[in-house]
Every structure is written in structure tokens, then in C-alpha cells.
Amino acid sequence: MVDILHRWTGGFIGVLLTMMGLTGAILVHRRFWVMLPHAHDAQDQSTALLAATAQRLMQDGATRPNSIIFATKDFGLDLLAFKGAGGAYADQSGAIVTHWTSQWQRPELWLFDLHHHLLIGDAGERVVGVVGLLAIAFVVTGALLWWQTRKTFAFRLLPKRMSRPAIVRWHRDFGIVLAPLLLLSFVTGTLMAFRPFSAIMFGPGAPAAIAAARKMTPPRYVPAKQALPALDWAAMVRQARARFPEAEVRKLQMPMGKKGVIILRMRQPEEWLPDGRTLAWFDPADGRMIGTQDSRILPAQVRAENMLFPLHTAGVGGLAYRLLMTLSGVSLMLLGSLTTWTFWFKRPKRVAA
Template sequence: MKLIDTLHRWTGGLIGLLLALLGLSGALLVHKNAWTLAPHAGDPRVEDVRQLAEVTQRLMADPAMRPQSITYASDDFGLLKLLFDNGRGAYADQQGAVVMRWSSQWERPELWLFDFHHHLFSGETGDWVIGIAALCGLFFVLTGFILWWRTRRTFEWRLWPARMSRPAIVRHHRDLGIIVAPLLLLSLVTGAVLVFRPMAALLFGPGAPAQIDKALAPPPPRNAGLAGRLDWAGMIMTAKARFPDAEVRSLSLPRKKGGLVTLRMRRPQEWLPNGRTTLWFAADSGMLVAARDASTLPTAVKGYNLLYPLHAAKVGGLPFRLLMTLSGLALTLLGSLTVWTFWFRRPARPARPRQIAIRT
């Protein structure tokens, strides 16, 4: 038990601040669409596919001004997000008129906050650090329950320590941790599996990671460059004809030498904000190459696709967003107070009794 307590304290002291920052940024991102300030952000989503097709054709027609991707308006955010190279981007209304531009993500708090929470501003390296932090968080929850069990008879409901003394903070830490443990487990497990896909085997069975990789892989790359003129409107209409009940969510240019334009859609039964129903079009001709219906994916893959909506509170409406906000804020409080008590409020060592030499 002493070893568990030591590992729990030292690991918390070393990584608690990172978990606190991830919890706070996550709590803010849950409500990102509500606090992102831009003209027409509150407009209702346009469902007319012909208007979407015309706007897409207009935005993508000029190769010199063509965005690398378009994310279409959703039910809670009424703007198109256009991303260009070198971090540039813009918001446009649903008629295609640009209402706001930026030359770097640092000009938009919703963008750099998202980058911090998902990548620590460090790309794949940041992903790994966040994944390790999530695993440490799971270790804290499990060992915290073991350590709390010994003192369960002193449990009290407190949102804040009774005093800012180390014993009071430690007691509050244990009691608050046990209250929010289910929410923390949800946040940490989903976050860890999203970073470390092999961990999906723990949730969906031993063969799940390979099954997920295979099911979500794009078609083989094509040796085709992006044509100067394509029937972008025709791609939207083709996709809508293929999946009439699906919502058009995003359009992306080929990555590197893939030779495929990717169009993602969201069917009614999907929880993912941008869906996994996907169509690929040849970059040189605009012809449909392949299509994937998310409703036909294997059960393990469907389960994996539920993780991000649960982690980011993209389902369940306001009540679930508030629960995940509580999870993030609790992680912030637990992590920050852990670091403070470990490094700055450590108990003073008792003074050794002075020895008096007796002369004989």
C-alpha cells in the first residue's frame, strides 16, 4: 500500500499540471461552437443540396484561391470553415461569402486551443505525450480508489477543500476523485484509445485494432494530379444521390500523392460530427472511385467511432456537455492542487532533538 501511495503522489506531482491543462482546455472545447465569435455563426444549417453544390463549385473553382478543405455548417455552427496551406484559413457564410480570415491559428483561440488539447502544438509527438498522460490519469483513478477505500468512513461531499492546508487538500482530493471517477474514466479511456489505437483491443476484442485499420483505410492511391477544373458541384450531387439521408460534412483535396478527393458525410445513425460515410473521387476527372457506408462497418469499428463523440460530448445535448465539463474542471482542480501540495505544501520534517553532551 505504501508503494501505491508513493507512486500515486510522485506521478501526480510530475504530470499533474499537464492533466490539469488538458482538463481545462477540454472543458472549454466542449462549448467551442457556443463561444466562437464570428458573423453568422448562429445561422441555421442550410439543407438544400443544390445550394451546397453551387457554393462548393464557386469556392473551389479558382485553383489560386482554392482551399485545401471545407468543413460545412452544422446544426450548432452556421459557418463554413475553409483551411488553406501554411495555417491560413477563413470562415464563410453558407452563401460562400467570406466573413473572417486568419493567417495563423494563433489568431483564433478555438484553433490553437484545439491544437494544444490534441497535439500540444507538437504534432504526432504531442499525441504520444497526451496518450501517456491519459494512461497516467487512468493509473491515478485506479490507485486513488484503492487509497480512498482505507479512509472511506471520513468521506464528505466538498467541491473545495475546507482549508488550504495540506491534510485538508489531500482529503478533498480523495473524496472529489471518487465522486468524479466515472466521468474521469470515460474521458481518459476514450482519450487514450483514440491516441493509441491498439488499446481498442481492451474494449472491442483482440482483433479490433487490425479490423479498425482495415475498415477505415482509404482506397489505394492513384497516380493522378489535381485537375485545374473539376465538377465540384457534381461530386456533391453524386454523394447526395448515393446517400440521400446523409448530411454533407467536409470536402478535402488529395493528401500528398493520394490522387483522391475525399468527401465525408454523416448519416442519421452516426454520432461522429463529420461522420464516417465517405466517398472518394478521382482528382484528375472527378469520377467516383469508391464509397463507404458507415452503417455497414463491423461492430468493433462502429464502437470505435463512438469514442470521439463521447470524449468531446458531441452527443447527448447540453446535459452531457455539462457532465463532460464537470469532468474537465474536476481534472483541472485535482491536477493543479496535487502539484501545489506536492511541490509547495509538503509537510515540514520534524526537527531532530538536540543531543546534549554530558561531561564526566
Template sequence: MKLLDTLHRWTGGLIGLVLALLGLSGTILLHKGLWIGVPGAGDAQRQDLATVAAATEKLMALPGDPQGIIYATPRLGLHQLRFGEDAGLYANQSGEVALRWGSQWERPELWLFDFHHHLFAGDSGEWVIGIAGLCGLFFVVSGIILWWRTRRTFQLRLWPKRMSRPAIVMHHRDLGIVVAPLLLLSIVTGTMMIFRPFALGVVAPFGPVAETAKALDLPKYKGGPLADRPDFAAMLAEARRRYPAAEFRILSLPRKPGDPISLRMRQQAEWLPNGRTTIWFDAATGKVLGAHDALAMPPGAQAFNKAYPLHSAKVGGLALQILMTMSGLSLTLLGSLALWSFWFRRPKPAKRPVKKTLLAST
């Protein structure tokens, strides 16, 4: 038990700051729709084919080589157009530009998202976050085990009684046991999105791992070069014909010659806010190359697709938003105070008594 206690303290001391910042940034992003501050952000979502097609044709004809559109949602009534070098714009659902930016640093929701998902370091940052997630998982499980010894002294406080190390440790221990289920949900679902082997282990009870892994690797299609004026309206019409009740979510142009145009949709039974139902179109002719129905995926893959909506509280309404907000703020508080108590409030080593040597007089 002493070894577990030592590992728990060192885990908190070394990884506490990363977990605290991830908790804080995630909590802010949960409520992005409330503070984004762009005209039209609160507009009701419109998904009728005529409106979406007209806005798509208008926006994709803008100068600057648009790379794709993220369509408006019930929480954010704006389309987001993406360009190269982190440039982009928001437009209302009629296709009128509401706000432009030349870099993600001009929009707090963009750089916060980049920090929360990549630590501003791309794939390397994802690895750091994934390792922090695994450490956080150990931190929660070991904390539950260590709390059991002191359960009789339990006192729930939102803030330590005083900023001394014993008070912080007691607060950390007792608050941690209360929010442990929420922290497990946040950490497990977040780590699932980064480390595929970990995710496959979590969803293994839902079906064979090999079947799930194969289903998560979407097919790749090849077509001709991108046409000068792709018929986006015809593509959207074909997509609506195939999936009449599905939302249009993300339209993406090819990243390199031969890649198709892809359109992601969300069927009503899908939890994932941007859906996994996808149609691929030949970039030269606009003909359908293939389609993927997310609801036909095996149970393990569908369970995996629920990780992000749970992590970001995109399902469950206000109740889950409140719970995940509590999880994020608790992680921020526990991580930062663990760091403080470990590095700045460590007990001073006891001084050994100095033996005085008596010199015999001659």
C-alpha cells in the first residue's frame, strides 16, 4: 500500500498540471455556443435541402480555395468554412459571411480546441494527452483504493479548509471519491479517442475486436481530378435521397488529386454530433463512389462512436452537460492542488539532532 501511495502522489505531482489544463479547457469548450459571440450563432438550425444547397454553392464559390464546410448545428447556428493555413470564416445559413479569420489564434474556440486535443503540438501532443489520460486513469483507481483506509474521516468540502498540505490532501481525497465516476467517464472516453488499442479493449465486450477494428477503418476510394465547378446541389440531393432523415454535417474536398469529395451525415439514431454515415463522390463527375451507413456497423464500432458524444456532452441534454462540467472543474481543482501540495507544500525533512562532542580538558 505504501508503494501505491507513493506512485499515486508522484503521478499527481508530475501529470497534475496537464490534467488540470485539460479539465479547464474542456469545460470551457462544453459551453462554446454560449460565448462564441458571432451574429447568427443562436439561429435555429435549418436542414431543408434547398437552403443547405444554396448556401453550399454560394460558400464554396468564394475565393481562397475553400476546403470544406462544417454545417450549422442545433447548438451553433453558423456554417464554418475552412481554408488552408488555419484560415476560415463563419457564415449564416443563408450563406452570408459573418466573420473571417486568418489564423486560429484569432478565435479562442479554435485555439482552445487545438490545445485540448493536441496541446498545440499535433500528433506529438496527442500522444502526451493519451499518456496523461492513462496516468489519470491510474490516478483515479489508485485514489479509490487509498481512500478506503481513511473512509471514516470523510468530509465533503468544495475547497480545502486551509491551504496547508494536510488540509489539501484531505480535501483531495474526499472530493476525489465523490467525483470519481465522472472522472472515469471523462478520462476513459477521452483516452479512447487517442489510443485505438485502448479503445478496442474498452468496447471488446460489445463484439469481436477484429471485427470492430475492421469496421472503424473506412474504405478508401479514388476518382478523377476535382472539377472546376462541382455540382454540390446534386450531391446533396443524392445524399438526401439515400438518407431522407439524416442531417448534413461535413462536406470535404479532396486533399490530393484522385481523392473523392466526402459528405458526412448524421442519422437520427447516431449519437456522434457529426455522424459517421458517409457518402463519397467522384471529384470529377460527382457520381457516387460508395456509401457507409453508420447504423449498419457492428456493435463494437457503434459503441466506440459513442465515446466522443459522451466525452463532450453532445447527448444527454442539460443533465449530462452539468455532470461533465462538474467533472472538468473537479479535474482542474484536483490536478492543480495536487501539483501545489506536491511541489510547494511538501513536508520539510526532519532535522537530525546534532550530537555535541564534549572535549576533555587536559
């Protein structure tokens, strides 16, 4: 029964697993194959430069982006997001390097959307969450099936032949070796796409604790069609830096919807999350700081949840860990594609009685 469920489910979602493995392996290195001027500039986190850049990019309401993600240690450009699907890269002084009006103009953007949302928004993310749960079940049932034939174990990087028996045997033995790495990818990815799963991993109170940590000071009302007044964006950066002097400034976010606050995200030295979870909130009416959140004093469940994204995307661990997660993606692509092929095109022919 376990064998039938494992085989039939894999046959139907093998294509999705293949796509997720391939796109994941590519996206791990996305910062290094964006070939643009200043992409490999050294990161400058001086408060003066950050404040001047924020003021330059945000002061004009006609060209103001919805958010700025500042340069990192391995990517020297700021990422700007505008309404709709528009965006731009700017150097660290705020000068625009390139811009786009659709994500299809930037491969790193649509590949991420394909991997995370299947190009269909929130519905796609829910599908990815379900596929992740099934993938975890694949690892467990696959290990059970391998145990029954463990005495014939023979590790190969590729099948000995492209026949169905050889591929099935390779799938079983190759899969058990890569099982811990695949399980790491599946668990971290599923936890990000399917939030209720956190109750299983981090305890029953985890979803409520995570939601509470994301609540902010009640914002002032901002009419949807009213432009923000002239604000001192540079002063916001300086205030946040004074409150958290050791933190790396990561993202400046405009208010969302009719009600909202201006958010400056920062990353403490001990945080793994690339954009951090240390926050400063500003009143959109006058730019006054109205609240902060220090990631170092968040509940343990929330801090554990913040580690998922860098573990899944190889945002920590340097080149060695990136190569390890690349291996995970390539292995998933091979397992998924050959499984689909053998299930649909290499099935044994029925012999008449």
C-alpha cells in the first residue's frame, strides 16, 4: 500500500518537484549572475550614505518607490519596487542602473515567482505548501521502502541504464543518501509556504506568537489617494541607526493600503534572516518614530521561524552551504523528472491472461 501511494503520488506531482528543484538550484546563486554595473560593488553601510540615498529616492512623490532593499555584502545594488510589477536597480548612491515594467524583463524575478507562487499568486503558494507536505511524506515513505531492500544498496550518481528497473533501483538508493538534505529543503520550504505547519514544528502556540510579533503600533489613518507630505527620510534612517547602532539597514517600506506605517527593517549581527526582523516604524503624517522591535528579544519560536528563509535559500554558510543546497535542487530535479518519465512512459506492459 505504501509503495502504491508513493509511486502514484510521485507520478502526478513529479513535474512540479522537478521544476521546484531546478529553479531552486538556480536561485541559490541569483545574486552572482546578475550582470549589471555596480552589482559587485562593496557594501557601504555608512549612516550618511544610507540617509542621503533614502532622501534622494523617496523625496519625489512622482518617482517614489514602494520599497527599497539596500545592497548586501554579496550584491552591490539597491532593489526598488514600484506599484504593479515595475522595479529598478540603483547603485548605492541612488542613481538608477536599470529599470523594468514587468517581472518578465528580469529572470531572477520571474524565476522566484515561479518557485514560490507558481506564477499564480497566493493560490500558487498554497499549492506549493501542499506539494511540500507531500514531498516530506515522500522522504518518509521512501525510507521505509528502501529499508525493505537495503541489502541490495548500491550508490550511483546516475542510473546504470535508462531502463525502468535500473531507474527504480537508482531512485531508491540515490534518494536515501540525499534524504536528509532533501528533508531540510522540504521542511523549510513548507514552513514558509504553509504557516499552520509551524504548530507541528515549533509547538501549538507558534502561529499565535509569530502573528503577535508581526503586529505594529496602531498607525494613523492615511487616505488612499492622498500623497505623503514632504518628509525627512534621511532623519528616519538616522533615528533608526541611533536606536540600533550595530544593525545593518536593510529595507525601507512605504505604508500598505489605507492604513499603514513607514517601516525600516534592520538586521542585527546575530540574525540569519537577510532583511532582519529588527524594525522601526514611522508615522506617515510627519515622519515621527512611533515604535521599534528588537529581534533579539522576540520569543524563541519567532526567532526559530526567522531562520527558515536563510536555511532554505542558503543565505548563511557561505559557498559550501550554497553548493550543498544546489546539490539538493539538482537531485530533486533528477529524482522528479526520471520518476515522471518511468511512471508515464516506461510502465510495464500488461500481459493478457
